[in-house]
Amino acid sequence: MLGQTTSLEVRTPEGVTFTVPVASPFSRCLALAIDFAVVVALTMLISQVIVILNFSVSSIPVIGDVLSDFGTGMIVLLQFLIATLYGMISEWLWAGQTLGKRVFKLRVIDERGLSLGLKQIIIRNLFRLLDILPSTFYLLGSICCLFTKRCQRMGDIAAGTLVVREVEVPAPEFGEAMTVKENSFARVPHLEARLRRHTTPEEARIALDAVARRSELDPDCRLQLFAKLADHFRNITEFPDEITHGLSDEQYVRNAVDSLFRRASD
């Protein structure tokens, strides 16, 4: 997107503010390609079924031609209905998702963070007829997506919707950041006491933040950061080899954090 915001910030009546990441035009294109394939496949399947039925009824005297013509008429009508209603029905049934959006973990939501209403679903899908212009190249919709704040096509603006990424945030392992199963430093209380005495609150806070945020770091950065922190704590207090044997740098820092803060909570 051309330098726009990529998230929706919602402030609830309870005074809570949270952000929802907006889907990128690229992921939307991929989802659209899947949906397009589904529509084509459905249309072809139904058309083939009707053609086979037409073939089987065409030999019936008197009404055979009428039924055959009726079948052809149905194909024309169903092609239009499938193309128009596919998006509406799937977004209604799956609360803002089509098959393509499900695959790429996207969802249509109200632009205030609410779930979709039926009117919004119908409007945004009717406007697809404008967004796909010229012909079926989606040029108008794409331009609109690129130049609007929240990557909205015209149908989204008219319906008051936007497409967001469904970010799965796994439940954190609560408390793990602060506690370790077995802190070997606890076996040498006098060295733990020295560590506490010689560590500043700022250093303790940095170590704590590093432990708390460790899952957000790139693997390389994580290794480097914990190596530096471990060296720093080793310089402050040197624990005997039998205590630190087999400890990784990260485990060393976690033990140090546990030693620093466990003292106060005990």
Next chain:
Amino acid sequence: MNPILPLPILCSVILDLDKFIAKEQPFWDELSGLLRARIEDPHRRAPLEEAQRFFYLYQRTSSDLVKLKTFAGEVETTHFLERLVARAYSQLHRNGGESVPFRPWDWFWRTFPNTFRRHWLAFVLSCLTFWVGGGFGAAALAWNYDLKSDFIPPQFGHLNEKPSKRVEREEKQDFDAFQGRHTFSSQLMVNNTKVTILAMVTGFLWGIFTLVLLFCNGTIIGVVIFDYLADGQGVFLTAWLLPHGSFELPAIFIGGQAGLIIGRTIFGWGTNLKLRQRFARIRGDLLTLVGGAALMLVWAGIVESFLSQYHAPQFYPWKITFGALQLCALLLFFTFCGRNRREKEIT
């Protein structure tokens, strides 16, 4: 270095957080479970107790999130709670206006004509633009008859034929009431519905393209009408176009009406509301208009394929009467249907 004083401050925060998470985690897990059940079956109506519990858990988790945000170090839990609150908020606060059940009868006899009347000026403008286009087409043909083929789109190539020749041919032809009629009917319904939806959605481009679309379609009709009248085939033309045109053209005008409503919404004349709020106000009206127009087009498609194409001269009076009656019925429908006493008093 004197860590003794500041450390207990830090530690007390950590101590609170540990306790806090331990105490609140069961509520977060319960909210996650309820959310999962709702997402798996979005249209399930939860019992009152469950809905109340859900609301309580949402508020409690929201409150937890606010408390937790004061502790910058615990990013992971904050993110987790943000997502939890976002999902619960989305489930809890549905977009308004959906709770009233849809009553087709009421919608057709009251909502549709009322909505139409509420935006009558847009309909008049849509109608006028179409017939100005018609006038332009007729004038252009009167000026230079050779332009006819330039105005007629390729899909209506049969209209390039001289009207008197076509009438002669059609009147002699046996009419098979069923042969090819279903397919033709379907094609007409699809094509006209697309034109109507397009007339509506192009209104997004400041209404300009809606006007252009109406004008262009009007031009074609103007050319055809002038061509047949100039060739002395007025009766054939009326018997041909009136039965389905009495529904088809008003439906396209209604599509144009919806497009002009959108155009006005985009400009935002006479209001200081934001675009989002302006659209929220007209969304229901747009759907009503386009839904009504679609119904009219289905009927027009059936009439066009099964009646309009039946060109036996002895049936012309019946066809014209049928078309005229339809037009009168439509006029009465839009003028009087759905008016309640209060509306009458206002008008």
